[in-house]
Amino acid sequence: MIYHSSMLPLAAVCISLLATVPILLSDCKPNLRESWTLLAGIGKFLLVASMLPAVLSGHGFVFTLAEVVPEVPIQLRVDAMGMFFALVASFLWICTSLYSIGYMRTLEEHNQTRYFASFTMAIAATIGVAFSANLLTLYLFYEMLSLATYPLVTHECNADARTSGRKYLTYILGTSIGLVLPAMIITYALTGTLDFTAGGILAGKASAATLTLLLVMFLVGFAKAAIMPMHGWLPAAMVAPTPVSSFLHGVAVVKVGVFSIVRIILGIFGPGLLQNLDLGVIITTLASITVLVASLVALTQDNLKRRLAYSTIGQLSYMVLGIGMLSAAGMTGGILHIAMHAFGKITLFFCAGAIYVASGKKYISEMDGLGRRMPITYGAFLLGALSIIGVPPLGGFISKWNLLSGTIESGQWILLLVLLTSSLLNAAYFLPIVYRGVFAGTGGNGSPVEIREAPLFCLIPLTATALLSVGLFFFPDVFLELVHIAVFR
Amino acid sequence: MNTPNLHLYVLAAPLLTAFAVNLLGRVSRTWIGPLVLGALTFSAGGALMTLLHVLREGAFRYTIGNWQPPLGIELVVDPLSALMLLLVSAVALLATSSALKSVAHELPGREHLFFTLYMILIAGLLGLVLTGDAFNLYVLLEITAITTYGLIAMGSGRAALSSFNYIIMGSIGACFYLLGVGYLYILTGTLNMADIAQILPGLDAPAAIATAFAFLMVGLWVKMGLFPLHVWLPNAYSQAPTGAGAMIAPLMTKVTIYLMIRVMFSIFSPDYTFLAHAGIQAGIVWAASLAIMCASGLALAQRNLRRMLTYILVAEVAYMVGGVWLANGTGITGAILHIVNDAMMTLCLFLAAAAIIYRTGSLEFDRLNGLYRRMPVTMAAFTVGAFSMIGVPPTCGFFSKWYLILGAVRAGHPEFVTALLISSLINAVLFFRIIELAYFQPASDLSRSEPQQAGEAPLLMLSPLLLSAVALVAIGLGSGPLIENIIRLAMPPGFAP
Numbered sequence A: 001m002i003y004h005s006s007m008l009p010l011a012a013v014c015i016s017l018l019a020t021v022p023i024l025l026s027d028c029k030p031n032l033r034e035s036w037t038l039l040a041g042i043g044k045f046l047l048v049a050s051m052l053p054a055v056l057s058g059h060g061f062v063f064t065l066a067e068v069v070p071e072v073p074i075q076l077r078v079d080a081m082g083m084f085f086a087l088v089a090s091f092l093w094i095c096t097s098l099y100s101i102g103y104m105r106t107l108e109e110h111n112q113t114r115y116f117a118s119f120t121m122a123i124a125a126t127i128g129v130a131f132s133a134n135l136l137t138l139y140l141f142y143e144m145l146s147l148a149t150y151p152l153v154t155h156e157c158n159a160d161a162r163t164s165g166r167k168y169l170t171y172i173l174g175t176s177i178g179l180v181l182p183a184m185i186i187t188y189a190l191t192g193t194l195d196f197t198a199g200g201i202l203a204g205k206a207s208a209a210t211l212t213l214l215l216v217m218f219l220v221g222f223a224k225a226a227i228m229p230m231h232g233w234l235p236a237a238m239v240a241p242t243p244v245s246s247f248l249h250g251v252a253v254v255k256v257g258v259f260s261i262v263r264i265i266l267g268i269f270g271p272g273l274l275q276n277l278d279l280g281v282i283i284t285t286l287a288s289i290t291v292l293v294a295s296l297v298a299l300t301q302d303n304l305k306r307r308l309a310y311s312t313i314g315q316l317s318y319m320v321l322g323i324g325m326l327s328a329a330g331m332t333g334g335i336l337h338i339a340m341h342a343f344g345k346i347t348l349f350f351c352a353g354a355i356y357v358a359s360g361k362k363y364i365s366e367m368d369g370l371g372r373r374m375p376i377t378y379g380a381f382l383l384g385a386l387s388i389i390g391v392p393p394l395g396g397f398i399s400k401w402n403l404l405s406g407t408i409e410s411g412q413w414i415l416l417l418v419l420l421t422s423s424l425l426n427a428a429y430f431l432p433i434v435y436r437g438v439f440a441g442t443g444g445n446g447s448p449v450e451i452r453e454a455p456l457f458c459l460i461p462l463t464a465t466a467l468l469s470v471g472l473f474f475f476p477d478v479f480l481e482l483v484h485i486a487v488f489r
Numbered sequence B: 001m002n003t004p005n006l007h008l009y010v011l012a013a014p015l016l017t018a019f020a021v022n023l024l025g026r027v028s029r030t031w032i033g034p035l036v037l038g039a040l041t042f043s044a045g046g047a048l049m050t051l052l053h054v055l056r057e058g059a060f061r062y063t064i065g066n067w068q069p070p071l072g073i074e075l076v077v078d079p080l081s082a083l084m085l086l087l088v089s090a091v092a093l094l095a096t097s098s099a100l101k102s103v104a105h106e107l108p109g110r111e112h113l114f115f116t117l118y119m120i121l122i123a124g125l126l127g128l129v130l131t132g133d134a135f136n137l138y139v140l141l142e143i144t145a146i147t148t149y150g151l152i153a154m155g156s157g158r159a160a161l162s163s164f165n166y167i168i169m170g171s172i173g174a175c176f177y178l179l180g181v182g183y184l185y186i187l188t189g190t191l192n193m194a195d196i197a198q199i200l201p202g203l204d205a206p207a208a209i210a211t212a213f214a215f216l217m218v219g220l221w222v223k224m225g226l227f228p229l230h231v232w233l234p235n236a237y238s239q240a241p242t243g244a245g246a247m248i249a250p251l252m253t254k255v256t257i258y259l260m261i262r263v264m265f266s267i268f269s270p271d272y273t274f275l276a277h278a279g280i281q282a283g284i285v286w287a288a289s290l291a292i293m294c295a296s297g298l299a300l301a302q303r304n305l306r307r308m309l310t311y312i313l314v315a316e317v318a319y320m321v322g323g324v325w326l327a328n329g330t331g332i333t334g335a336i337l338h339i340v341n342d343a344m345m346t347l348c349l350f351l352a353a354a355a356i357i358y359r360t361g362s363l364e365f366d367r368l369n370g371l372y373r374r375m376p377v378t379m380a381a382f383t384v385g386a387f388s389m390i391g392v393p394p395t396c397g398f399f400s401k402w403y404l405i406l407g408a409v410r411a412g413h414p415e416f417v418t419a420l421l422i423s424s425l426i427n428a429v430l431f432f433r434i435i436e437l438a439y440f441q442p443a444s445d446l447s448r449s450e451p452q453q454a455g456e457a458p459l460l461m462l463s464p465l466l467l468s469a470v471a472l473v474a475i476g477l478g479s480g481p482l483i484e485n486i487i488r489l490a491m492p493p494g495f496a497p
Helices: A008-025 A030-050 A052-056 A080-106 A112-130 A135-153 A159-191 A208-221 A233-239 A242-269 A271-277 A280-300 A304-325 A328-359 A375-389 A395-409 A413-439 A456-474 A477-488 B006-027 B029-057 B079-106 B111-130 B134-153 B159-188 B193-202 B206-224 B233-239 B242-267 B270-275 B280-300 B305-325 B329-360 B376-390 B396-411 B414-439 B459-477 B479-490
Strands: A002-005 A059-069 A072-078 B060-063 B074-077
Touching: A008 A030, A008 A059, A008 A072, A008 A112, A030 A052, A030 A080, A030 A112, A052 A059, A052 A080, A052 A477, A059 B396, A059 B459, A059 B479, A072 A080, A072 A135, A080 A112, A080 A242, A080 A328, A080 A456, A080 A477, A112 A135, A112 A242, A135 A159, A135 A242, A159 A208, A159 A233, A159 B396, A159 B414, A208 A242, A208 A271, A208 A280, A233 A242, A233 A304, A242 A271, A242 A304, A242 A328, A271 A280, A280 A304, A280 A413, A304 A328, A304 A395, A304 A413, A328 A375, A328 A395, A328 A456, A328 A477, A375 A395, A375 A413, A375 A456, A395 A413, A395 A456, B006 B029, B006 B074, B006 B079, B006 B111, B029 B079, B029 B111, B029 B479, B074 B079, B074 B111, B074 B193, B079 B111, B079 B242, B079 B329, B079 B459, B079 B479, B111 B134, B111 B242, B134 B159, B134 B233, B134 B242, B159 B193, B159 B206, B159 B233, B193 B242, B206 B242, B206 B270, B206 B305, B233 B242, B233 B305, B242 B270, B242 B305, B242 B329, B270 B280, B280 B305, B280 B414, B305 B329, B305 B396, B305 B414, B329 B376, B329 B396, B329 B459, B329 B479, B376 B396, B376 B414, B376 B459, B396 B414, B396 B459, B396 B479, B459 B479
Parallel strands: A002 A059
Antiparallel strands: A059 A072, B060 B074
């Protein structure tokens, strides 16, 4: 890949960061405020998309913000991997903004200005992570994302939110300062650089024991990826308003964790080094345990958002599992699942929010017969669920197919078993929700008549993401191409 | 002999203003503000030009009145002292702007007395930074100490008692330092640092030299409040008048760290300091690590914002002592960078505290409820300062911590790495506790009942606060050039960042 110096990456990161100012200033004019949010969102997506053709043809962009540490500047660099993630995040951000407007206004939430301002900062940090050229820059944006999401997680400002906020920070900030920071400094002390380099920078620089320790520190330290036992913050963070859960805890924050791990494995360690030292097994073991345990726990959750949260924990480890296989198909599947799961899971969360907006219900056991009142929402929910289970013709099938062929390619039959078991469990915890919504509760007078579909601002985004999940099955080319460039070059 | 005299005016401006403030301030209070701000703006500008001059032309020595050493007093203007000169004058300028308001609020009618002591203190700090004479250093140390005692005693409540405690501990520290200088004088017959440094290696009196070194070090450690010699510091700094605390807390400890570096490398040599006594270097790093943990732990127990900050300050002192004693270039770079960064972070946080106390009258934790709503700008700046203390990039606190940890990794001191990380985590707990209090207010505490307390502090307090918050990010992003162009030149010979 050939890199050209350009302001485009900076503009893509900063456009929403700058938008916080007019958002804060138009506190009293909600329509103007939301226009700024949407404007920033669309602008960001267009900026990211404008770089896509160049990236596909093997050209990247680079921008150095400041020289802070010898050999490690704060630098933005657009490559295939970053473009892949930024494309997904910046597109879904537009959907989420629309959805937020419908959700927050219908529920007449307080402090909406703070909410929208924090949200724009969070998306800026997310794109920053995607375009980070080295580990230090990634760490910077990673921390920025943690701090920008704190006001969102604690939005309700009650005792519950306070406890969850504490848990959130303890896990996220505790691990990033306590594990990632020292691991990063040790890496720098060993190699003198932190640049994400194809093939890694650590080969031949340290003993196997040191490298193993570093790998574990990074895996556990990026707690946003929610690999067990660092998953506890994610269900707790569900106290946030649903748009936050859907975008940040279904897409941006958690995938920033996975993305960081991908960067570490591809750019810092290098698959070759991990293969030589046989360290992939550490990654796949941790991920397999998480996949199975999270799916089992999800079965027991009655709170819809918590069930989705545990499902997310499991699905995140699919991605980590795919990367950990260190085979081409496995890595392709793992990275691809970032996008496929994003579209599916955001649909599911949007639906959960729409149900809450329309009926005020949070628990699955209360949702009997609701599907007949909200057919569009339930239809979208079904599509999202099927995509995550991995049924064709939905996007999730493609990533799961790659993951499965990855296990076969590398002969890791146990992992094949893990993936298949987990798919069954996914079906077991998603399909009953739809079933109860559509078929249960016919006997009694069922749900009150006045429950209708959620407002259009909620409905349009969730329909769009559900349909896109289908679309991604038929047209996954752009994403596949980007992943291939990222994995093979 | 044609050396520029600018640095001398930097020093003289606050000193002369001190007397002008006393005389004219008696006549009319309105004179005080323009006088002190004018003098300090002049000093800061002069310090900046001095720094640029040094970077362009290299370090130089200046003899006051052209009396040659060893009899005359020599000032040393090298990259490190010029950097400190700029730091002290800039921090003092920002702190003074806020102090004008808070002193008028807390000590009505005594402003001229306050600012007389205050300006002498600043002159003393500037002198400490420049002096190249070991005894002169003692005199200036006492000047700063005595003015500080006076300033602290002007506080309310138990401030007088705290000041008395400080007098006792401060005098002990000064005695230690003076004894050390005495030994050196007996050994070498001179008080000029450069001369002493030249004579010492040729002497065959290891025990006497070691004694002198130990006395000097311990004396300075008492003065800087290195745990467990810190007991005077939290009371003194938290009970001082707000305006005094916001200047003393950022500067006093940092200047003393600078003096420690001077004694270690300009009077003694790095070889002597680090290698002459087996185990001392490693022992001090261990002690600093423990000090960091203990001070951070004590900070957790505080229920008052300013007291909490003073314990964090005690921990930060140990950061820098440990960093210097790591005995490698990276650690020393981290320590010097942290002198700059910690001065700015402490300034930012104390200015925020000053603004809060100006509006609400209290810094007890239970009075901080709902501050994000009542004083959003102040709390935004406070949050930046807090992030810098925790070490969140791109604020400057992250980068000095980076160098300190990297230095510890390279020097093979895992205990120091651990201490720094734990202290960062504790800082996160400490500051998020405050942020939580200020962010989640109980519905009953909406300041409807006390409308006069709502709102931001006056602009004179707010603008330096915002400037210092912006500086935290700017210094963080500029830390590469800062190290490359200034701190690299300020390193003792043989060390590189």
